[in-house]
Amino acid sequence: MTDNLQRTLLTGNAAAAWGARLAGVDYIPAFPITPQTEIIETLARWIDAGELQARLVTLESEHAMITAAGGAAATGVRVFSATSSQGLLYAMEMLYTVAGWRVPLVLVNVSRGLAAPITLEPDHNDVLAARDSGFLQIHCATCQEVLDSTLIAFRLAEDPRVRLPVIVNLDGFYLSFTREPVQIPDASRCRDYVGEFDNATIAFRASAPESQAVAVLGGSPYSYFRYELHLAAMNALAAYEEAASRYEQLCGRMHANVEAYQCDDAEIVFVMMGSFATKAKEAVDRLRDAGRRVGLLRPRLLRPFPLTTMRAHLAGKKAVAVIDQNLSMGLGGVLHTELAAALYGQPDQPKVVASFIAGLGGRDIRAEEFYEIAATVDRAGDRGETPGPQLLYTADELRELRKLQALARAERRQLSAATAPKPAAE
Amino acid sequence: MTTADERFHRMKDLPSTHLLGTGTPMCAGCGGLEALHEAYDILGPKTVFVNAAGCMTLLSVYPLTPFRGSWLYTAMAAAPAGAQGIRDALDILLASKRMSAEDDLQVVVLTGDGAAYGMGLSATSGAIERDLDFIYLCYDNEGYGNTGQQYSSATPHAARTATSRGPAGYPGRKKDLFDIWVAHKPAYAATVVGAEPLDLARKLEQARSTKGPRLILALAPCPTGWDYEPRLSVEIGKLAVKTGIWPLKEYVDGQVVHTKAPHPRLPVEEYLSLQGRYAHLFHPRRNDQLIAEIQAEVDRYWADVEGS
Numbered sequence: 001m002t003d004n005l006q007r008t009l010l011t012g013n014a015a016a017a018w019g020a021r022l023a024g025v026d027y028i029p030a031f032p033i034t035p036q037t038e039i040i041e042t043l044a045r046w047i048d049a050g051e052l053q054a055r056l057v058t059l060e061s062e063h064a065m066i067t068a069a070g071g072a073a074a075t076g077v078r079v080f081s082a083t084s085s086q087g088l089l090y091a092m093e094m095l096y097t098v099a100g101w102r103v104p105l106v107l108v109n110v111s112r113g114l115a116a117p118i119t120l121e122p123d124h125n126d127v128l129a130a131r132d133s134g135f136l137q138i139h140c141a142t143c144q145e146v147l148d149s150t151l152i153a154f155r156l157a158e159d160p161r162v163r164l165p166v167i168v169n170l171d172g173f174y175l176s177f178t179r180e181p182v183q184i185p186d187a188s189r190c191r192d193y194v195g196e197f198d199n200a201t202i203a204f205r206a207s208a209p210e211s212q213a214v215a216v217l218g219g220s221p222y223s224y225f226r227y228e229l230h231l232a233a234m235n236a237l238a239a240y241e242e243a244a245s246r247y248e249q250l251c252g253r254m255h256a257n258v259e260a261y262q263c264d265d266a267e268i269v270f271v272m273m274g275s276f277a278t279k280a281k282e283a284v285d286r287l288r289d290a291g292r293r294v295g296l297l298r299p300r301l302l303r304p305f306p307l308t309t310m311r312a313h314l315a316g317k318k319a320v321a322v323i324d325q326n327l328s329m330g331l332g333g334v335l336h337t338e339l340a341a342a343l344y345g346q347p348d349q350p351k352v353v354a355s356f357i358a359g360l361g362g363r364d365i366r367a368e369e370f371y372e373i374a375a376t377v378d379r380a381g382d383r384g385e386t387p388g389p390q391l392l393y394t395a396d397e398l399r400e401l402r403k404l405q406a407l408a409r410a411e412r413r414q415l416s417a418a419t420a421p422k423p424a425a426e
Numbered sequence: 427m428t429t430a431d432e433r434f435h436r437m438k439d440l441p442s443t444h445l446l447g448t449g450t451p452m453c454a455g456c457g458g459l460e461a462l463h464e465a466y467d468i469l470g471p472k473t474v475f476v477n478a479a480g481c482m483t484l485l486s487v488y489p490l491t492p493f494r495g496s497w498l499y500t501a502m503a504a505a506p507a508g509a510q511g512i513r514d515a516l517d518i519l520l521a522s523k524r525m526s527a528e529d530d531l532q533v534v535v536l537t538g539d540g541a542a543y544g545m546g547l548s549a550t551s552g553a554i555e556r557d558l559d560f561i562y563l564c565y566d567n568e569g570y571g572n573t574g575q576q577y578s579s580a581t582p583h584a585a586r587t588a589t590s591r592g593p594a595g596y597p598g599r600k601k602d603l604f605d606i607w608v609a610h611k612p613a614y615a616a617t618v619v620g621a622e623p624l625d626l627a628r629k630l631e632q633a634r635s636t637k638g639p640r641l642i643l644a645l646a647p648c649p650t651g652w653d654y655e656p657r658l659s660v661e662i663g664k665l666a667v668k669t670g671i672w673p674l675k676e677y678v679d680g681q682v683v684h685t686k687a688p689h690p691r692l693p694v695e696e697y698l699s700l701q702g703r704y705a706h707l708f709h710p711r712r713n714d715q716l717i718a719e720i721q722a723e724v725d726r727y728w729a730d731v732e733g734s
Contacts (some may be wrong), residue, residue: 026518029511055518057510060552064507067500067549071476071511074498076525077518079511093501204496204512205529206472211497214486221488 010182012175013038015143016082016108016168018182019150021052022190023106026077026197028056029068034120035172036084036110043080062091069105070098073165074212076199078154079105084172085112085126092129098165099134100229101213103202104157105165106150107135111274112172113361121362122171124273124326128334134229136166136236137302139273141259143180146170148247148255149300151185154194155243161235163200171275173362185251193250233304240301257301258309262288266295267318268374268381269350271339273299276325276359283370294374299335307342314343319352319381321373325359332389333357352380355389365392434627441467441627447492451484455656457647457663458482458538458565460620465563465642468630471495473532474512478505478546480538481572482565496531503545505535506553509560532561532634539566539580539646543601554610554639561633561640564603567648575651575703582671583723584716586703587651593706594716604643608677613638616676616685619645621663625674625685632678645672653702665697670724673731684731691728694721 010018016039020028030040046052059065062083073079083091088109098105109130111122127137138153140146146168153166170176204210216222240257248254259277262284263269270280277298287294297313299306314320320343324333331337336355343349354377358365369392380387433439446466452459458481466473471494477483479502486497500508513533519525537546542564550562569575569587577587579601590596607615614636616629626644633640647663649656666672667686671694674686695717698704707713 026522027511027514029514055514057514057556059507059510060548060555063504064510064549064552067504067507068511068514071498071500071508072515072518073511075512075515075519077515094504097501204474204498204516204531205525206495206531207529209471209494209496211486211491211493213499214488214491214497215483215499216488 007181007183009179010143010147011038011177011179012140012143012146012170013110013177014042015147015182016150016170017042017046018184019147019168020080020106021046022185022187023080023151023154023194024078024191025054025080027069027072027079028054029065029072029079029081030056030058031060031062031065031083031087032058033062033084033087035112035176036082036087036108038176039082039108039110062087063094066091066094066098066107069107070094070101070103073098073103073105074101074202074204076197076203078197079103080108081105082108082110084110085114088126089114089129092133095130095133095135097213100225102163102229102232103165104154104163106153106157106168107165108146108150108168108170110170110172110176119361121173122325123360123362124169124324127167127169128326130167131303131334134164134233136162136164136233136304137169138166139169139300139302140175141275141277141298143175143178144182144253145255145300146175147182147184148251148253151190151194152240152243152247152255155246156236156240158194158198159236159239159243160200162232162239164229164232164236169274174275183251189250193246236304237301237306255300256309257299257306258313259296259298259300260313261296261298263295263297263313265293267293268295268377269314269317269320270294270296270370270373271298271320271322271335272296272325273302273335274325276365279365279367280323280370283367286367287371287374292374305338305342310339310342311346314350315346315348317350319354319377320350321354321356321377323356323358323365323373327357327360336389351384352377352386354380354386356392357389358392369394433631434624437624439627440623443467445471445494450492451487452481453648453650453656455647455649455659456481457620457659458567458644460659461565461618461626461644461646462536462563464620464623464626465630465644466493468627469532469534469561469634472530473534474498475534475536476500476505476508476512478502478535478537478541479572480541482536482538483572502541504549505537505541505546506549506558506560506562509533509535510553510556510558513559533559534561534563537562537564538571539564539568540570540572540578542566543579543603547606551610554607554612558639559637561642563642563644565644565646566603567646567651568600569648569651571648571651575648584704584707584720586706595703595706604641604675604677607641608682610639611680612677613640614676614678615641615643617643617645617672617674619663619666619672619674621647621660622667622674622686629676629685632676651703653705654700658700662697662700665692665700668692669694669697670728671697673727687728687731691724694724
């Protein structure tokens, strides 16, 4: 049902804030970091204006922020928070910790490349560092998706079969600061959708003392609780399907765990996450115009990994090009590794699953590069031999970089000439 | 404040029922556990202890706990932030009438000196500055005790630790956590030691009945880390006070008041000589210079107190 098709121009950050607002969050522990700050500023403004009944507290670090988020959720309130990049890494110890507490909270991460060198623009090494933390992950490609996914994430996190925190990821700048038309769903229907916060068995009350997150002795109880965490994450596959279907009933938009674009008859498939996949989509259209059977597969859900869906879409394909906007030093793309493992040994597995690294630190991926990738994997498919990981970089870029290096060397020479000891006078 | 003074005049005024369970894996003679026992009797079970990594993390090991109230283990640096989340959530639940006032809890951070003086200081400073309503109970055994007593920023000058075994012991000086708290103008701050239970009870009662950030800094004589017989823990705790090495004091209404000024002060060597961590000051040769240096520092402290 789409009772309100009116759209508002919203940045990805504002869309994330709207998601939290419509979910009726109680508590927002916060810490500013570019490019996420607009999210907490927006929420703070609504609270100050009396438009949102929630408490926002700025902590002194992201480590503290996630601890406070977990502590509040463990006491029994609905919690939202947001961070980015270095902040996510600073909080990393607590991401693992609060996931182990089995607290259902939602954290928006605005992806940004990691230091060093320090940068502000996006790639996915930050959010992938949280891959094994126990947080579930939803990756967005549009501002509308950011709003919708935040609401879906609350329902998913609080599902009794799941009870895990969820990260909703959007790319810095490309989504965070880009205005797109976004339909803001009706508030009361959103409240019905997420429901009242149910703390299940997790709470601190004087009348019902509880010890949470206690130590264990030995590998056996430790393994038991870690397995439980994994099984809960696996339960999230079915829970996600339900949450997404219910959301479709609410506002007519279906966000499947994997977006498949022109995949059915495709011979060659690009696999990408996040907003840069919209560039791939454009390239698919151009390649289709030229008569090439190319498609795009975009996992929205990274944890739990939508194994069955990915396998089904890729069965019988000639070649798959995984374009990773991340880099695991000494191996290659993270999504590529995961996908190759998922496809290996399957009947009808693609002949070639090749890895391409692109879009690091917001580096553009041009249409010609997608065409080149398609041609490369097509040839590899003919040979039936997967090439090694390829790091996308153009000759023009290299020339520009060489200019910067030459400039740096010239500056250094000038400086050392100026500060060299002068020969003695006389 | 009168309430605390009225309740605890004499030793027989101390609670006769003891709340903390027995059989914990703390070492025999643990001065931290002694202080916690005494503190818990005053605070009562309507508490949630938010724990930072340290010896006392091992109090609650699945599926057992010595606490009648609640517990949350966080991480080494983050306990005050955990307390923030819990306190804020309790306040939200109270304000929205989703929880009755009877279900409210006193939020108590339980931390060792390793976290309190170092890694956890940023989170603590933030919590005080945000005027968080919590008690911060630090058991200070002057080193990273749980890992075998390496020096921490709470280690006193000249003490031998697992990472300062040279002839002069630890070259640094103990950080002043009490003064760091006082600089934040908290609601309350006090130093205690389990060996002075009446003084401790008065201060815990004062803390319990105050709102805002409250420090209880307990010197925790540590047989394992300080290298002495467990039976000496109480005596060493008393000597820490009588020699003036551990001043018992509180910060209330903007003033620091010493609650048990020793007159006359015993020489510091009576405290030092009982502990293996200072044995190098006495054997094989007496290090008069270093002993005098420690004495002079204590004398200077009390001269400042008495002169002001």
